[in-house]
Each structure stands twice: as C-alpha cells, then as structure tokens.
Amino acid sequence: MTPTAGPTTPRERYRAQVRTEIKEHAWQQIATAGASALSLNAIARQMGMSGPALYRYFANRDDLITELIRDAYRSFADTARAAADAGADLAALAHTLRDWALVDPHRYLLIYGTPVPGYHAPDDITGIAAEIMAVLLDASSALPSDGTATPLDAHLADHRQWAGEHPAPPAAMRRALAFWTRLHGVLSLELAGHFGGMGFDPAQLFAAEVDGLLAG
CATH class of the missing domain: 1.10.10 (Arc Repressor Mutant, subunit A)
Structure with missing residues (x-):
C-alpha cells in the first residue's frame, strides 16, 4: 500500500x-x-x-461508521499483509486473524458481525476487504494440491469474480473460502460470548479447526 x-x-x-x-x-x-x-x-x-x-x-452517522469500518479493514489488511510478508503460511495467518480480533473484539464485530441497520458501505470498503482475501489466496495457492477436484472446484472455476484477478486455481480458492467461512464462524461465536460457561478453551477449538482444514 x-x-x-x-x-x-x-x-x-x-x-x-x-x-x-x-x-x-x-x-x-x-x-x-x-x-x-x-x-x-x-x-x-x-x-x-x-x-x-x-x-x-x-x-452524518453513516459517514462516521464508514470511517470506522475503513480503519478496521485497513488495520486488518495491513496486519495480514505484514504477516504474509514475514513468511506466515495459511495456518499462521489464521492465528493472526484471531489475535487481531481478540485485541479489540468490537472492531472485529463491526466489520464481520451483524450489519448496522440502514447502513450501506461504499465500494472502496470492498476493495480493502479484497486485499485480505488476496493474502489468503496467496497462502492457499502455496500449499500442495492432492489433485482431487470437487464439485465446488468446478463451480468456482466459473464463478471467480470474488477473487478479482488473482490467478489461484479452483482448489486454492476452495481452501481459502473454507478457511474464511469456518474460522470466521468459530471466531464470531467466541467473540459474541457463545462459548461462555461451556468449560473449554476457545483457542484449542480454533487451533483444531485450523488443523482440520489443513488436513482436508
């Protein structure tokens, strides 16, 4: 940047x-x-x-919310890019995501939690979010493929607009999406307090999800 x-x-x-x-x-x-x-x-x-x-x-209120969201996305994108530039692989990037979110949960929940009623983000916000996905696609593409194609791979080969101009093959796109959706799911539940009182360490669950995604 x-x-x-x-x-x-x-x-x-x-x-x-x-x-x-x-x-x-x-x-x-x-x-x-x-x-x-x-x-x-x-x-x-x-x-x-x-x-x-x-x-x-x-x-107005939306102008302020836009600035807060833009700052949050920029902070996350810069953090992810710095980790990748330092050699972080996909697993390390996943833990970087969690560490960033835990520092300020409200910042994370503003951009990945429940949408603010009546608010519509400008197009440049999508551009910053795409920078984060590009980092994940880079890391996913660096992993070896087992050569197995899935129906989702075939679908993503024809529906890759969300990946922009990134040259990631369909298998890498599938892996990046799996990381993005499943790990955000676990993290959102943790930050919203849904694991409270269940008696287990959310960090262990998150790490197990990362390991499972890499194994799959």
Whole structure:
C-alpha cells in the first residue's frame, strides 16, 4: 500500500486530531451499546462541542461508521499483509486473524458481525476487504494440491469474480473460502460470548479447526 501524506498545516493537524478523538468516542459508544446506537450528538456533548460543530468533521452517522469500518479493514489488511510478508503460511495467518480480533473484539464485530441497520458501505470498503482475501489466496495457492477436484472446484472455476484477478486455481480458492467461512464462524461465536460457561478453551477449538482444514 502506498502511504498517504499526513496533515501538514496547523489547521489540518487540528482537524485530524479532532476526527481521531471523535472516532475514539465512537468506539466507546459501540463497545457500550453497539454500532446501531451510535449518536453524533452524544459524542458532541461528551467533547463539549455543539452538534453543528461536530458535523463539520463527519457529515452524518453513516459517514462516521464508514470511517470506522475503513480503519478496521485497513488495520486488518495491513496486519495480514505484514504477516504474509514475514513468511506466515495459511495456518499462521489464521492465528493472526484471531489475535487481531481478540485485541479489540468490537472492531472485529463491526466489520464481520451483524450489519448496522440502514447502513450501506461504499465500494472502496470492498476493495480493502479484497486485499485480505488476496493474502489468503496467496497462502492457499502455496500449499500442495492432492489433485482431487470437487464439485465446488468446478463451480468456482466459473464463478471467480470474488477473487478479482488473482490467478489461484479452483482448489486454492476452495481452501481459502473454507478457511474464511469456518474460522470466521468459530471466531464470531467466541467473540459474541457463545462459548461462555461451556468449560473449554476457545483457542484449542480454533487451533483444531485450523488443523482440520489443513488436513482436508
């Protein structure tokens, strides 16, 4: 990713600082009441600002949610790419996903949990998400194939739009999708608290799922 230039003038630096503070308050609200309850007016009161003053930084609730989602996806994409560049294989990438999510579960759940009612993400969000899938496709393609074709392989060979221009063969696409869906399923259940009181270590379950996917 090409780094973008940061704010250079005092006015730009102040604006960036205020936007960062607004987002910090937004994350606190999300942690307390969920993204659907996000209120710019409440944030303005917490910051000692008027509502109209805050709207100079974010036009509306959806504008703020978009920024939070974009930040979360960018953080995850950069984390996945850094791990891959350091030599992480598919199993290591799976554990990188879990580690990233556990650091801030609300950030993970905002992008992979229940959609915010009435919110529609802009197209560039899909582009950042595609970067994450590209890392998984790279790692999946690096694994040896057993040469066995499945009906899903044949289907994916003709329906590969989701993979963009990545040259991964159908078997690698199938493996990447299996990792993506099954591991997100386990992780989402863990972060939503559904394993609480069951008496087992979620990390062990996640690791077993990774091993099972690699063996399959």
